[in-house]
Amino acid sequence: MPDRILRAMDMPTQDHRGPGFAALGLRALEGIKTIFKCAGPVIIYPSSGTGAWEAALVNALSPGDKCVMVETGHFASLWANLAKKFDLVPEVIETDWRRGADANLLEDRLRRDAGHEIKAVCVVHNETSTGCTSQIAEIRKAIDAASHPALLMVDTISGLASADFRFDEWGVDVAISGSQKGLMLPPGLSFNAVSEKAIGASEASTTAKSYWAWGEMIAANKTGYFPYTPGTNMLYGLVEAIHMLHEEGLDNVFARHRRHGEATRRAVRTWGLEVQCEVAEEYSPVLTAVRVPDGHNADELRSVILKNFDMSLGNGLSKVQGKLFRIGHLGDFNDLMLAATLSGIEMGLDLAEVPHQSGGVACALDYLKSTAGKTEHAAAAE
């Protein structure tokens, strides 16, 4: 997390009903639209991302509504479980957790839903548990090709502000995000970007709600205020984060993360290990999940690395537990942080006696060196 953001938050809390608050509120509310790339409202909740998942479902849908949810990994599966708690009827399309959502399968499923019983298609943009992204523009095309009226709901909690996201252009109806990933803030704010169609659906929703209700938020936000106490100090940080992202340029931010993803994969391949994501177009720019060879335990490797080098890597969640570890390269991350990360892993592989070829770090450095200062070019060449 950048110190600039922490410093921006390190200020007295101002009165959220006071006359000076509106300017802050409007800066945050307008600014976040430039990150989602939408013209319509983005609702900002004082909550973590799990709350924004719930918000999307309880506003746009009603008990008994069917929705198609693609289980691209652990987080997609948690979202489907959450839907059941509100008496929604999720139809889960499974994957092998090594790719994003399959637009063709979705199109086929929607074509067979002649009665339009399916009210929403729910997809995770960047699946944090696997390092696979879903191609949201393709999902939109599939829905349109099937001439299906279902809402397109996208969880971009770990994608937003790290991977390109285009709410309006891609025809997303509800996008869910959180503060603690690409926005480089502490956890505590979450977001629902909403389309006119989604707002229309929310007006017909019969699900009981109050804290998450879009209507009161949208009404109060028009003047820069909130219907209940907002996360004021987090809003200070959000305004600073948006400023930083535009200073660097969103395209440069995305290219930086893609380039770090490529450098990471080059190291992984040199080690002779496998990247969890099998589809090149769906490699996550946010993180890379790496499989350890059969007969070895990724958690033992992680523990050796933590013990020796004080670096905590992400673990494999639920059905990939012990099978993979995750290398994050999101947010405020630069070449030398990546060099350090990969160095810790290469030494750890050796100490934990995981069979591998050395030279991964050297290979990644070669790539970083040859593309240094050429962020945009390197990204275009991928």
Added chain:
Amino acid sequence: MPDRILRAMDMPTQDHRGPGFAALGLRALEGIKTIFKCAGPVIIYPSSGTGAWEAALVNALSPGDKCVMVETGHFASLWANLAKKFDLVPEVIETDWRRGADANLLEDRLRRDAGHEIKAVCVVHNETSTGCTSQIAEIRKAIDAASHPALLMVDTISGLASADFRFDEWGVDVAISGSQKGLMLPPGLSFNAVSEKAIGASEASTTAKSYWAWGEMIAANKTGYFPYTPGTNMLYGLVEAIHMLHEEGLDNVFARHRRHGEATRRAVRTWGLEVQCEVAEEYSPVLTAVRVPDGHNADELRSVILKNFDMSLGNGLSKVQGKLFRIGHLGDFNDLMLAATLSGIEMGLDLAEVPHQSGGVACALDYLKSTAGKTEHAAAAE
């Protein structure tokens, strides 16, 4: 807000799934119990206080459940509106907004509920809109006197850590609070302290819930972790705030606020104005609401004070709008801050041509001076 708390929060966010997190989680979870004075669990939500209101209702009650809610002011009335959104059936006991909840009325109502249809009694401990407290121990006695099994739910959002609160001793079943009042933090954390009886009720509740669900929280919290991303940096601040409160001593904190309340009321009476709260035992130590004479508008006075002295006073909400203004004396507040506040008001009364006697500030200073350094004694003498 104390700088010490802001500084404590001004730190990198640590991984909430990492091995070092449990120590922080447990410090926060155990520490907050010493503030609620309870032995059982306190649930910490990444949300504002409104979320914790919702959490209390959706966990402990089911659609169709009747609850008695005492409308001691604006916030009590918002809570009752919230209950309706979840198909609860609040029976509202109205007041004139100049006192706390009447234990005798409650006892009478509960005695008449022979069938025990009433599932909960909901009371606001410190009503921020009026400066009246409710005597929670008396409410408990009323419920017991009626031999009624209703849960006692208490909103102490603005009371906790400023006014004495004794969850276990007073037999509260669910207490609701937030971070941004007596705990001196920014907004963004909220709390549900829960009794065994409340947990039992939650297991029978049929209200749809996920984010607010107590069960998963209590289970995960046992080891210091959370089922979803917690407000990590806010937890840093919470641990520091709890530390500060115990350094001063909770009883000293409460006495300090009571003393400032008394000084404020002496100033108000010298001005010849009326305190909104009419019951001496129910004066709020957190804030004092002051009525302006008929024919004068409190909001005009507030605006004169804001313009000339850059001080923003609380306004009268809903049915007392324009009729009163509110003087906060909670949190990190000392004698000279109160002197400054009262000075701004006394000058403002003159500039806004609100009829009053001068000398209020002098009278408050006399009281502060004569009780200086004798916090505990002064408190005992009240």
